[in-house]
Amino acid sequence: MAYLENREYPDKMPVTAEMFRNINFLAHWHTEVEFVLVKEGSLGLGLNSGYHVLEAGDMVMLGHGDIHYYDSKNRGSTVLIIVFRPEMLDGLMDIDQMTLADTVINRKACSDDFDRGTADWLRDCFNVIYHEVNNKDKSYETIVRGRLAELASRFLRICPESSAKLEPSLLGHGSKRLLQKAIHYINENYEQELTLKDISSHLNISPFYFSRLFSMSTGLTFKRYLNALRVDKAHRLITSSNRPITEIAFECGFNSIRTFNRVFSEIRGSTPSSLRQATAADLTAER
Secondary structure (H helix, E strand, C coil), rough: CCCCCCCCCCCCEEEEEEEECCCCEEEEEEEEEEEEEEEEEEEEEEECCEEEECCCCCEEEEECCCCCEECCCCCEEEEEEEECHHHHHHHCHHHHHHCCCCEEEEECCCCCCCCCHHHHHHHHHHHHHHHHHHHHCHHHHHHHHHHHHHHHHHHHCCCCHHHHHHHCCCCCCCHHHHHHHHHHHHHHHCCCCCHHHHHHHHHHHHCCCCCCCCHHHHCCCCCCCHHHHHHHHHHHHHHHHHHCHHHHHHHHHHHHHHHHHHHHHHHCCCCCCHHHHHHHHHHHHHH
C-alpha cells in the first residue's frame, strides 16, 4: 500500500502482531511504531533513503512517520512484524524517543552493549508479544504493554543514535515530509492521468529533484511505483468482485486494456483474466 496507512484494530488494544512469508510491500508510512524480526532467510528493507539487507535474527524499530518498504525479490524470508500506537506506552516511557529512524539491530550497526544474551532476550520478547496478541489470554493487555515498553527501551539503549549516521541519508525532515505528501497525492489521484510534472508542480519542486528523491526513498521510479499501485488496486477488485475486468482497468487509471494486461502481467506474473479464473476456482472448491 502506498500512502499514509490508517490502521484499524479488531479490539481495544491498538496493536497487531503478524507473521509474513516473503513479504513485498510498497513504500508507505503510518503514525504507529513498527518492530520487525527476521526469523528465517533474508529480506530487503528500504527505510527513508537507505536500504538494508536484513538476515535471520536481525531486528528493526521503525519510528512513526518513517517511509519504508519491504523487498523480497530473489530472497526468501519469514518475518514477524509488530505494529502499535505509541500512546499505548504513555506513562511507561518517553514515547517521543520512539521517533528515531533507522534503528536497526545487527552485529554491524549497534553498540558494544549488544551480546548473544541480549539478542536472545529481544527475540523472546517478540515471540511473547506475538503469542499474547493472538491468543488473548487473561491479562494479556498488561503483558503486551509491558513487553512493548521493554522492547522499545532495549532498542534505544542498544542503538541510542540513528543508524542514518552509519549510512548517510539525503532524507532530512523536510524531504521526508515532501515524500509523505507525494505518496498521499499519488494514492488520492492514481486513477487519473498522472505525470512526473503534475506531482512535481503540486509539491512546488523540480521534476529532477522529485524523481531522484522518490526513487531513492521507494526503490522504484515514479512510473513503476504508480503502475504497481494501480495493479495492487486492480488485483483487489478482481479478487473481491465480479465487475468486468475492462471496467476495473479504467477505474484503476489504465487508458487501455492492452496496457493493463501488459503491466499487470509484468508485475504479478499472470494475466488479470487468469487471476479471475483462479479466484472463481478457489471459491468453487470452498463450497
